[in-house]
Amino acid sequence: MSTAAAVSSIFVCPALPCALELVPKPSLFGIEHLSMDSVGDVTWKGIIIEQFYPPEWANRSWREWMRSQAAYLAGTCLQLEAEGIQPTLSIVCGDF
Numbered sequence: 001m002s003t004a005a006a007v008s009s010i011f012v013c014p015a016l017p018c019a020l021e022l023v024p025k026p027s028l029f030g031i032e033h034l035s036m037d038s039v040g041d042v043t044w045k046g047i048i049i050e051q052f053y054p055p056e057w058a059n060r061s062w063r064e065w066m067r068s069q070a071a072y073l074a075g076t077c078l079q080l081e082a083e084g085i086q087p088t089l090s091i092v093c094g095d096f
Contacts, residue, residue: 029067031074042070044077049092 028034036042042050052066077087
């Protein structure tokens with residue numbers, strides 16, 4: 001069995017949540033409940049609400065813009081939740 005096959009077989013758990021899903025993602029810019037995956041999907045409590053483009057992180061001014069956008073997104077999500085609305089991509093960013 002190849003190493004990749006052996007590793008992927010470890011995480012196949014049809015009756016239980018995948019082991020990777022049990023590991024909490026680090027918060028984005030230290031903002032609780034906000035995280036980003038390797039392709040740039042920004043999630044609020046596991047639900048995609050926006051997409052940032054990681055290659056742009058090399059530019060310092062872009063990182064600062066993303067930090068301010070992350071704070072804005074978190075505030076928007078908190079406000080929606082206070083109104084009893086589940087934040088989603090279409091609600092937070094509008095329909096494209």
